[in-house]
Amino acid sequence: MDPRLREAAETGNIDAFHDLIEDDPDILERVDQIAFVQTPLHVAANRGHISFAMEMMNLKPSFAKKLNPRGFSPMHLAVITGQNRLVLRLLKANKDLVCVKGWGGLTPFHYVVTTGNCRLLVDFLEASPECIEDVTVRDETAFHLALKENQIEAFNILIGWLQRTRRTHGSVFSFEKKMANWEDDDGNTLLHIAAKKKQRDALKLLLDSQLWLHVKAKDSEGLTALQILNDASRRGVNRNRNASEEVDTKIKQLTDKVIFERIRVVGDRTRHSMSVDMINTMLVIMALVITAIYTSSLSPPGGVWQENGSDDNTSKSNTISHVNHLSNKKFVNTSDIWIFGDKSERAGTTIMNQKIYGVFWFLNLATFGFTDLVTVFLLSSFHLFLILAIPLYMLIISYFCSMTILAPTIPWAYVNLFFMVLFGFFPFLLFFSLLVFSKSIRQTIDEIRYRNRMREALGMKFLGPGTLVFCSQYILDGIFGLWMPSA
Structure with missing residues (x-):
């Protein structure tokens, strides 16, 4: 970048910036041709010069989504340096900046979660609800990042938003189930992370608020959240055996004779035709x-x-x-x-x-x-x-x-x-x-008991608000899954 352009951005001198454009009209174009570059908008965002940043956004909107050599967009830098007013102005100008992915697939929304800035977190969710679905290269959601960074208040906000969102992915409960049971690259769900980090409040919140939790889900080491919580011995756990059992189950499902499922498949094909x-x-x-x-x-x-x-x-x-x-x-x-x-x-x-x-x-x-x-x-x-x-x-x-x-x-x-x-x-x-x-009745009863064992380990009441309505989970799930199929 031209030293004079950098100096104008660092001082926020808009007049000097205009003079540079008069002398060299292509000064911004040369910067834009570089894939990863520190643009004047990056510099202004890092220093918090709102007027200069908005003028740059007006003249060169493409700079807003460019990454510098460290993998940060201007919105990333504004969030990291705590320039909240500038963040809100950039958000107002272009709400899609929330979802710009930097190094590791981290978006400005992810950084807001990890820094625990709850005010900005609410603003981001209201402006761009789809940002909740962004994942990192390690397949981590914002929920995972909040727990890993011990941002429990931010995690509470995310769970509260998940319960109130109108977003769906086909059926009524599919989106909530997907986010509550999402697994990262290590097979960790939200329950696993909260159990490993001994975040009892987060575990209680999940058990009371999310009916759709897979409480018996296992991580890559073959452990459930309850086993992690009870500090179970990891000896004798064969990761390959667990993976093999899962593959064998899928093979068995595909090789079994098709009876009732075939009727539904034929019906779906008829409707789609x-x-x-x-x-x-x-x-x-x-x-x-x-x-x-x-x-x-x-x-x-x-x-x-x-x-x-x-x-x-x-x-x-x-x-x-x-x-x-x-x-x-x-x-x-x-x-x-x-x-x-x-x-x-x-x-x-x-x-x-x-x-x-x-x-x-x-x-x-x-x-x-x-x-x-x-x-x-x-x-x-x-x-x-x-x-x-x-x-x-x-x-x-x-x-x-x-x-x-x-x-x-x-x-x-x-x-x-x-x-x-x-x-x-x-x-x-x-x-x-x-x-x-x-789901078989035996399996339903087994999961209810397992869920209550987790509640007991956390010192929660047996009849909590989540337990009282938990028995209806499989009924509702079956009805909406059958009669409200995914698009």
Whole structure:
């Protein structure tokens, strides 16, 4: 760099800088052509000259992302030297400067975490939420760095932000699970680092705030966080054996026969092969069919029996309606036996012949059920499927409620009532099924016990806020993983 340009940057003399440009218009271009160079913006950032730095940003924006020979950008230097006002001005000018990677993959956001500057940490997270996902060349997240540098307050802020963020990676809980269980190059999760550094407050915070922790995860030496916490003997641990077991498990998964997973794969392939216009068209058709079928449950063909009054004309009218209505005539005149019991002629029940009602009920149910399944299949490709499916589920219960009331005989009413109760308990059956298929009950109980052993080792209460809702983890994880697949 030209000595005169360096002197102007060190003193923050904007007029002298302008004079240099008048004498040599290409002075900045020559600096920009060097890959790793100490630019005037670096010098100004290191000295905290805000006006000079912003003028340089205005004239040569590319300098803001250049690295000097030590691997620092101007934002790096401003953070390291504690030039907070300049950091905020640079952040306001370009929020992407937070994510510029220097030597080792360290960003200015990482340096804010390691220095424990909580005020800037909050500002960075608000301005550039995606910076939380940046990792170093050692595959360390900001959470790892905060624990390794004993910045517990910064770690608390990061965990609090993780609990409140709206960011997702496909399914609802995938982003939070990914960040809470991220492993660095040594296989260390947040639990491992906190256990190795005896950071009991950080361990308590993780156990109470993160339901998605893999408490039995092992580091590269084959130790869990609980074993590290209890200062377990590392003898006899074979790292290669653990890696071999993991590979063998993956091989076994790929060589096992595919049954239920194959059904889901075929369904996903079918959805992905359908265009958006085709899905929209089919959803419109399914909505029309569902509307027509549900309407028939409210107003069955032929109408319903009306309440008999003392008026002779009304009685005569009801009698004529009963005799002449086509749906109430018997196809077989040689028998007066009704297929599901005697006719009731109760007010509000269908006047349809019970034999015809049986056919009507079966066709209605088959059409309604098939249409609902197709609708569920089409909607399952959207991330908000669970919310969209709730009204559809309530409509099914309402359908059987209407069919129960309109049933011509008591046995038919019991049949519809059975289906109404069955679908009323269906969510609980689904929850239990997901619990069984996604993770075995034995494995769930085992992880709960292991988690509580960690709480006991830390002197925490057995029934902490995290433990009270921990049992719902696998249920929610299974539901959102199944019905809200990743993009």
